[in-house]
Amino acid sequence: MQNLRARGNQRLANGRVNWLAATTVFLLTSGLAFAGLPAEDSENWSLRKETDHIRVYTIDQPNSSFQAFKAVAVLDVPIENLMAVMINPKSCVQWVHNCSESYAFGSGDFDERYAYSVNDMPWPVTDRDYVLRIRTRGQQADGEIVMDLNAIPDQREEEDDYIRVDKSDTLYRFIPEDDQTRMIWVQHTEPNGSIPGWLVNTLLVDIPIRSMEQLERVAQWDRYQNYELIYNSQGQLKDVVPKAESGDD
Incomplete structure (x- = not known):
C-alpha cells in the first residue's frame, strides 16, 4: 500500500x-512572459476603431489609469521590407506617430539591442523620452518574427527637457502572408509625471493607425528594398541584411 x-x-x-x-x-x-502585457486573445479587448485594413482595440490594465492597446493590420509589403525598417535605429521618426528623435546606444546585437527615443506630447504636456531594450526573435519554420521593446529607464541619465518613461512594454508580431504581412502591435505605457489618463487613452486609438499606415508607406521606400532574412543552422533568425551582403549573386 x-x-x-x-x-x-x-x-x-x-x-x-x-x-x-x-x-x-x-x-x-x-512573447508576453516578461512584458506584463495582456494576452492577445483576451475576451476583454474592446474594438475602438476600424479602417480598411487596421483594427484597434483597448483594454483596462490592473492598477493603472492608462489602457493598453492592440492594433492588427495586414500591410501590403513583404516581411523583409518591414524588418529592414525595424532594424534601422533611426526609423522611429519615419513611421511612429509623434516620434521626434531616435537612435541606438550602447553595445548590442541583432537579438538584443538598445535605443533612445523622444515622443512629442500635445502642448502643454512635457515631451516624454524612452530608454528601450529591444529583443528580436524568429523561426524559419513558420516565418513569424516577434520583437519585444521594454523600458529600462536607469540605463541612461535623464534629460532636463523631458520626462523619462519608466514603464513601457511593447510587442510587435510580424506574420508573413505571401507578399503581405500581418502585424500585431500590443502596448502598455505608464507615461510618468502628471498627465491625465483620459488624454492618453484618447490618443491610443489614432497613434497605431497613423503609425501603421506610415510604416506601410515607409517600407516601400527604395532604401528598404532587396533585404533578406538570415537564419542560423537551427532555423533561428540572426540578421536582416541587403541581399548583396549575403554573398548571393
Missing part, C-alpha cells in the same frame, strides 16, 4: 512539473 501511495505521489509530482514546464514554454513562446 505504501508503495502504491508513493507511486501515486510521484505521478502527481511529475504532473505538476510537466504542467509547470508546459506553462513556462507557452509563456516564453507567446
Whole structure:
C-alpha cells in the first residue's frame, strides 16, 4: 500500500512539473512572459476603431489609469521590407506617430539591442523620452518574427527637457502572408509625471493607425528594398541584411 501511495505521489509530482514546464514554454513562446502585457486573445479587448485594413482595440490594465492597446493590420509589403525598417535605429521618426528623435546606444546585437527615443506630447504636456531594450526573435519554420521593446529607464541619465518613461512594454508580431504581412502591435505605457489618463487613452486609438499606415508607406521606400532574412543552422533568425551582403549573386 505504501508503495502504491508513493507511486501515486510521484505521478502527481511529475504532473505538476510537466504542467509547470508546459506553462513556462507557452509563456516564453507567446512573447508576453516578461512584458506584463495582456494576452492577445483576451475576451476583454474592446474594438475602438476600424479602417480598411487596421483594427484597434483597448483594454483596462490592473492598477493603472492608462489602457493598453492592440492594433492588427495586414500591410501590403513583404516581411523583409518591414524588418529592414525595424532594424534601422533611426526609423522611429519615419513611421511612429509623434516620434521626434531616435537612435541606438550602447553595445548590442541583432537579438538584443538598445535605443533612445523622444515622443512629442500635445502642448502643454512635457515631451516624454524612452530608454528601450529591444529583443528580436524568429523561426524559419513558420516565418513569424516577434520583437519585444521594454523600458529600462536607469540605463541612461535623464534629460532636463523631458520626462523619462519608466514603464513601457511593447510587442510587435510580424506574420508573413505571401507578399503581405500581418502585424500585431500590443502596448502598455505608464507615461510618468502628471498627465491625465483620459488624454492618453484618447490618443491610443489614432497613434497605431497613423503609425501603421506610415510604416506601410515607409517600407516601400527604395532604401528598404532587396533585404533578406538570415537564419542560423537551427532555423533561428540572426540578421536582416541587403541581399548583396549575403554573398548571393
